[in-house]
Amino acid sequence: MHPWIGAGAEDRARILAEIGKGSVDQLFSQLPQSVQVGAVGVPEALDEASLLTYLEGLAGENLTLDDMPSFLGAGVYRHVQPAAVDAVLGRAEFFTSYTPYQPEISQGTLQVIFEFQTIICQLTGLEVANASLYDGATAVVEAALMAHRIHRGRRDRILVAETVHPVYRRVLNTYADALGLEVETVPLSEDARLDGCALVAAVGEDVCGVVVQSPNFLGVIEDLPAAAAAAHGCGAIAIQVVAEAASLGVLKGGGALGFDIVCGEAQSFGIPAGFGGPHLGFFACREEHVRQMPGRLVGETVDAEGRRGFCLTLSTREQHIRRAKATSNICTNHGLMALAATVWLELLGGSGLCALANSCLSRAAWLRERVATIGGGWRLAYPGSAVFNEMLLLGPGSGPELVERMADEGVLAGVPSRLWGGSWPDGLLVAVTERSSRHELEALVAAMGRVR
Amino acid sequence: MSVPNDLLFTKTHEWLRRDDGTVVVGISHYAQDQLGEVVYVELPDTGLTVDAAEELGTLESVKAVSEFFAPVAGEIVEVNERLDEEPNLINDDPFGDGWLVKIRVSSIDEDTLLDGAAYEQFLAEESH
Amino acid sequence: MLREEPLIFERNPARRTRGGFRLPPADVDDVEPTEVLPADLVRASLNELPDLGELDVVQHFHRLSQLNFAVDEGLYPLGSCTMKYNPRINEQAARLPGFTRIHPLQPVSQVQGALRLMWELSEALRSITGMAAVTLQPAAGAHGELTGMLMIRKALEARGEHRDQVLVPDSAHGTNPATAAFAGFQAVEIVSAKDGTVDLAALDRMMTDRVAGLMLTVPNTLGVFEHRILEIADLVHTRGGLLYLDGANLNAFVGRALPGAMGADALHINLHKTFSTPHGGGGPGAGPVTVSEVLKPYLPVPRVVKNESGFGLQWDDESSIGPMRGFYANFLVLVRALAFIRSLGPDGLREMSEVAVLYANLVRHRLRSAYHLKYDAPSMHEVVFDDSLQAEQGVHNVDIAKRLLDYGFHPPTMSFPLIVHGALMIEPSESASPEEVEAFCEAMLELAREAQEHPERLLEAPHETPVGRLDEVRAARQPVLRWRPGGPAES
Incomplete structure (x- = not known):
């Protein structure tokens, strides 16, 4: 008997008797025989502990955004997550x-x-x-x-x-x-x-x-x-x-x-x-x-x-x-x-959201300033244009190459800018948020310095 | 409410009152009762030329939408702008202040229209 | 217990600065927004938003939550919605950091577990439906319908055919005709036969070379299985059309029958119904679409693919209809659905639909002396009564529903099927105990007695809820859709 199904075998027998059916199969008599099956081919049932182990295994195969400094954005951002x-x-x-x-x-x-x-x-x-x-x-x-x-x-x-x-x-x-x-x-x-x-x-x-x-x-x-x-x-x-x-x-x-x-x-x-x-x-x-x-x-x-x-x-x-x-x-x-x-907006409130946005803005400004000093082919694609918290960086290689090389340096540096084409240069779309600490930003810059 | 006998009706539950080359159009007491309390009315623009049986606009209650149709061909010369603020007029006074549009008639097909008695009989048949 | 809670905006009206969350420290130099942004685009202030401490905010939502009825409170037999138990282990699994903290644009080598999960769920859904292929993209049932209908459109275009109509039974859920319209088709209503199923003669007449296909819910919204499904599928296919099955009611036969064997070309699955993911007060759900070989080339991109190095994502395919949404799926909903399927296994899935059908038949058996059953065909997972016996006392389905709230049960569905006037569509689902289902039946029988003896108790109901019947006419005539300082009078 499965814990998420309310009626056990005895219950079912009792209900069948009450409604005047000889078997459960009679309830499905409207279904043509040719569409019916004895069982479907999904794996055998797992108990709760085994289920969690199985799912934790799948989760464990992924590298999370907390495993290394991350600057991925392109429509999905890593902001504060109040408990x-x-x-x-x-x-x-x-x-x-x-x-x-x-x-x-x-x-x-x-x-x-x-x-x-x-x-x-x-x-x-x-x-x-x-x-x-x-x-x-x-x-x-x-x-x-x-x-x-x-x-x-x-x-x-x-x-x-x-x-x-x-x-x-x-x-x-x-x-x-x-x-x-x-x-x-x-x-x-x-x-x-x-x-x-x-x-x-x-x-x-x-x-x-x-x-x-x-x-x-x-x-x-x-x-x-x-x-x-x-x-x-x-x-x-x-x-x-x-x-x-x-x-x-x-x-x-x-x-x-x-x-x-x-x-x-x-x-x-x-x-x-x-x-x-x-x-x-x-x-x-x-x-x-x-x-x-x-x-x-x-x-x-x-x-x-x-x-x-x-x-x-x-x-x-x-x-x-x-x-x-x-x-x-x-x-x-x-x-x-x-x-x-x-909940998130009401917790932060007007002043909190404003402070959060300013923090993004300040970190983006900090990074833009530092990029100019890295050398090695790294530069801002649009140095004269105003941004909020995301920017296109060009470096020594294509976007996908830069992603890979930066990951080798221990940083999830961004999203390849031409993943879906586009008439802009091929580079990295890099996003910062209020969670991009000075330490993480320094790590990004240092890794860029090593990727030449 | 009894059906007034100075009006003509359609089988889609509009009524019309003739008035010197124009007709005033509304929906019947029965239609408003079926729809429930009207909360919003979408009326056509004045100046629009319409054919008989053409959709003129929609009436909305909380949980239903119903279209209404031109009982005659002609030009929309006036719409009941009070309904914007007081759509309840359609429920409160369907044959009077709850009128919808006035049409300057270009052609009228008497065969498609029912007098009050015939409309009442039509409703009686519908309910069976 | 509190029965009302002010709007958050009405707290701390002077907006004295408090703050409900502390941000990470400012460890880089602050910039002035107007220095780095065009000054005319910079916001002056956000002082309309609240400014409260954490406890204030948590209390606010705690109190609001107490004004809701939920599956965890009592039977929720809302027909066609399959309000089953939402297992807690699924919630725990969906909160694993390895699932929540992964970005859709990380290199695929970093997210093999997520892709494997999607692959395994796809395989499970293929087995459960007997269909050839699946897309997990759609965010909800209606989104799945549209995905399926756009694939049908594309398949017909590829054949050089321009069919502009889609047949939809008059018993269908409203999303079917709406979907047909958004897929660029004219929805043509097909009138049901006397037993509530598809009228084959009407289908034969209407299934012309203008018709792209038929959208059919199995079992239909009356809870009745289309026992001529094979003839229906055959007729649609013979005339060059495709068969779309709406899987909203799949809970009726999972583990027992295969839509693939019924001749379906496309079938969506509401994971938030059949596979236990929570309804969340309106969503998010997930509406994967399974398809036959005929539609397989047109599946949306990106697709999860399996290759020598593991799992990958295919973003481009000329024959695809294209992407239906941002990224790949409501992934965290998929986690819950896979957990459910793996917990039940093949036997559990079969038991699930058996008990769901058994309960619906128990309700039917117990209530049919007190409520009118317009369509007397055999019931699957739900049963549709109407209020015609009660209407003689001036009591309508809505009054029955409101009085049922006083008894601690969620009311049945009333808004459809449109072919049953005054409908009471009851779907117990399989999770509750027999005692709970029987208590619901007792309450319904008591209401039927009240309707005869004390109709005013129903007409004035509910009596025990945080608010009484609301003036929905006023809400629609003078819409107040947001709070404003000073109250609604100013809006």
Whole structure:
């Protein structure tokens, strides 16, 4: 008898007798014989201790980010991880409950989402934020499709800066193909920012949206006001993507700079790297577009006695009501990850997030200064461009070679910049955070000095 | 609520009242009752030319969405802007203040429309 | 126990600096943001966010948690959601640093354990479904549906066919038609037969050369198995279409039957239903898609591959639909699912679906004198009653649901299937004891009596919850979607 199955053999016999069936097989009599099997070919069961040993074995085959100084970023960052975050996530009231469709017994989850929506609005400078999406890449897709819908499908081009994360752009292509949305890439200029002239030349009456990421894939801060103005000049929706959400601790969210949608990846807010997931897509927009927004929304209301309470609202946008005409097919989202982000943000608070972002900024500035002194072919690809916490370094070899040689020196130095192509030089994308101690930074610089 | 007999109805539950070359359009008491409390109304733009039976907009309750259709062909000359702030008018006064649009008629197909008595009979048949 | 908790923003309104977490020390020189960033892009302040000590924040979430119902509190028989126990060893395993602290862009030589885990889970899912290949990428069931439908689209294009419709039964979950639309198809509804299953004559009529395929849930949302599944698959294939099976209800026959043998070309699996990973108050889940040989070339990239030196990642393949998300999967969800499968083994998986089906039939047996069963076909893992017997007293499914909260149980699903008006879709799943399932049945029978004798008790319910019925009309008419200083009046 397995401990996760509630009824033992005696129980089953008793229930079978009560419902008037001679055998369990009778319950499956609707299934054609040819689809039935005696057993499936998975390995034999493991007891709990053996199971843990097996999984610890698999975990032990991986080199963790704590095993050597790590400077990997490219959309997944290693920020502080307060113990209280996981302690809250471990409460069964949160992690073993379903989507809060019954508000009377889900006020905990609903209020958390309401607080999450509020904080995302504050960080993005926009009026409405949803309850979460899967990740940054799919958030960009949802934003593009929303821009297409706002223009009622009459404008079929969307302009995407080449400096938007290459994986996000690829994912957008996967989705856009089927819906007749043409994704056009706008190149970057020599300072690693979106080429403003190319953008102005590309906009037109058939463009539904303009997508810009800042800080961009190469770490560089984009000229957001100019991009928003170019989008609005042709009546398109201006979309800002944020892949490093910690940057919002020091940089204004796009809403304050004219953007209509700000969306992206919030893994930085207390969510482990976890080999790429689950992470947290966030999505905010202007109130006037809320009816075209994807995903769940929580609103404030009152109960029969006038007590404040929260419930899912504006649900007519969603698949369970509008079916084929829904604003997205999303149902299950990343609610528990939104809880993690909310706990993390509320623990740090405004002053903590600001200090964290400044710490990233200071460490990046320190590293940029030191790179110039290393020699041996090491240099900043874009020394004149402003960055938050990530930068493209060129060195004595290709990106993948540098990764390997630096690992031999005991440092996880970064991500090869041309892993997915791109019209920028081949080097290392190096990210620092508030966790990159002086000691680790020195180790990085020293290792670079040895790789010539 | 009894069905007013100065109105004509469609089988998709819109009503219309003729008024000197234009018609006022709304949804029936039965339709609003089926939908529940209306929380949002999406109305067409004025100036739009529509065919009979063309979708004009949507009505939303908390847990349902329903489209409404043009009972005649013509041009939208006015929409009920009060519904933006007071969608409850559709529930409270479906045949009066809860009207939806006014259409300047270009053609009307009487055969598609029911008078009050015929509509009541249609509803009675529908419920079986 | 507290019944309400203020919003965090309402604490410490003067925003006196406190701080709930200490950052690593500043061991490099501070820079002034405006010195290194364009001044017009630098944020002035973040003082709308709270500023509280750690205990304040922990208490806040502890108290909020107590306003939730959860699987650990009582039976959660929410139909089609498979709210089973979330084993604690899985939670522990998913928190191993060797899983949480690895970056998706580390060289593959450093993450062989993670890739092996994905490979082994893929193999297990192939065995369980009898399908040819699998992608673990999708983050949820609906995401899996879209992945599958985009593969179908691509496969048909490769054949030079441009089919623009997808058939979806009227009993389907709302994600099916929504997915069809997002994959660029027109969703065409196919009306169910009298027993709630697919009407073969209707399918025969509608399965034209415009139709890319059929999206079918097995067992369907009534908990009824499509006993003509082989004929259905045959008809769809003969007409040049492909068969998408929605695996939301896979808990009904895992270890007993193979979707691969049913003729499926694609089938998604909700790991957060069938394989016990937590629902997390709305997610994250994971929705791997298994496919037949026909669709295998179109699987998303990156793919985990096995070669002489171990495991690798393949980022490019011309025939692939492309990536569906950032990186590879909701990896930490996969850890839990593999733990579950390895704990149960082949016998445990078979017992799991047997008990799930047994319990649903027990509920059906005990409640059918008190609740109306519109479709009397044999039930698998769930049973769908409706409120028509109670409606005579003015009591509807929502009232039954709200009163059930007072009895300490989570209500059944009510929003679908759309073909059952006033639906009460009950899925006990296999984890609970028989006593718990029987106590739920007793509560439902008591409610049926109350509905006849004291309908007001249901109409005014719930009475025992932190808040009463909420004014959802007000929430939708005057949406307040965020807190603002000064309260909602200003928003």
